[in-house]
Amino acid sequence: QQQVKQSPQSLIVQKGGIPIINCAYENTAFDYFPWYQQFPGKGPALLIAIRPDVSEKKEGRFTISFNKSAKQFSLHIMDSQPGDSATYFCAATPRSGTYKYIFGTGTRLKVLA
Amino acid sequence: KAGVTQTPRYLIKTRGQQVTLSCSPISGHRSVSWYQQTPGQGLQFLFEYFSETQRNKGNFPGRFSGRQFSNSRSEMNVSTLELGDSALYLCASSLLPEGVSPLHFGNGTRLTVT
Numbered sequence: 001q002q003q004v005k006q007s008p009q010s011l012i013v014q015k016g017g018i019p020i021i022n023c024a025y026e027n028t029a030f031d032y033f034p035w036y037q038q039f040p041g042k043g044p045a046l047l048i049a050i051r052p053d054v055s056e057k058k059e060g061r062f063t064i065s066f067n068k069s070a071k072q073f074s075l076h077i078m079d080s081q082p083g084d085s086a087t088y089f090c091a092a093t094p095r096s097g098t099y100k101y102i103f104g105t106g107t108r109l110k111v112l113a
Numbered sequence: 114k115a116g117v118t119q120t121p122r123y124l125i126k127t128r129g130q131q132v133t134l135s136c137s138p139i140s141g142h143r144s145v146s147w148y149q150q151t152p153g154q155g156l157q158f159l160f161e162y163f164s165e166t167q168r169n170k171g172n173f174p175g176r177f178s179g180r181q182f183s184n185s186r187s188e189m190n191v192s193t194l195e196l197g198d199s200a201l202y203l204c205a206s207s208l209l210p211e212g213v214s215p216l217h218f219g220n221g222t223r224l225t226v227t
Contacts, residue, residue: 006155034215043117043203043218044156089155100169101146101216105155 002027004092006104013080014112021075021107023090028071030092030102035064035075038087038106047088048075080111114140117219119204125225131192134222138185138206145187146216147179150201159202162187194226 005024013019023033031052036044050057050064050073057064061078077084090104118137126132138145147159158171162181179189185206191198201223205216 036216036218041220043205043220044216045218046215049215091156100158100161100171101148101156102158103148103156105153 002102004090004102004104006090006107008107009105010108010110012110012112015081017080017111019077019080019084019109019111021088021090021109022072023074023092023104024070024072025092025102026071027092027102029094032093033064033066033073034091034101035062036089036091036103038089044089077109080109082111082113085110117204117206117217119202119219119222121222122220123223123225125227126194127227128194128196130194131190132194132224133188133190134202134204134224136187136189136204136206136219138187138204139208139217142206142208142217143185144207144209144214145181145185146205146207147187147189148203148205149173150203150221151199156203159189191224196226199224199226 007022011019034049035047037047038044048059048062050066052068063076066073087106087108089106091101093101120135144163146161148156150156160170160179165181176192181187201221203221205218207214
């Protein structure tokens, strides 16, 4: 019940394409869902986050879609660029309490020029 | 403002040895968390400290321990190293004591156990 399942494991798209990464959870106590971006040799950096009271959030070219009833959320990258090539992690945590984030296993994205 | 600083960046140790990793959080951040990152497993939560107290612990054996100092700096220790402990160890700090505040990660310490 503590897992966050992420798919696909890897993804290759052409420049300008819209890669979509999906995550699913079971624990209904989760109510904060961030996405992190990690480049080689660097730590993960917060990209965008959503709470379950909204179904969609956009920040620049990045959009999170959230389906509370299905307990699923996804990241869409509009007009993807080679610089977006990185590993993306979804995560979930309860809003209150300690910072015990549960991370997905990551998606390695490659955007071809 | 300086980010989360982890030292050292790389470590090579022999099985059976112990190791100490250090983390300096962002100034003003009092919560420090540690994660283990391995290929295929993603990030696994180790433990979290706030005001020198361990508030939560992940499912790791007792060989993994940590502490936090009064200046919020944190260390984690792994004793009796095993080959499977080879991983990237990430430290993250957060501003607020509870509720939701973004995790800010350091660039990690890459531990290799031979």
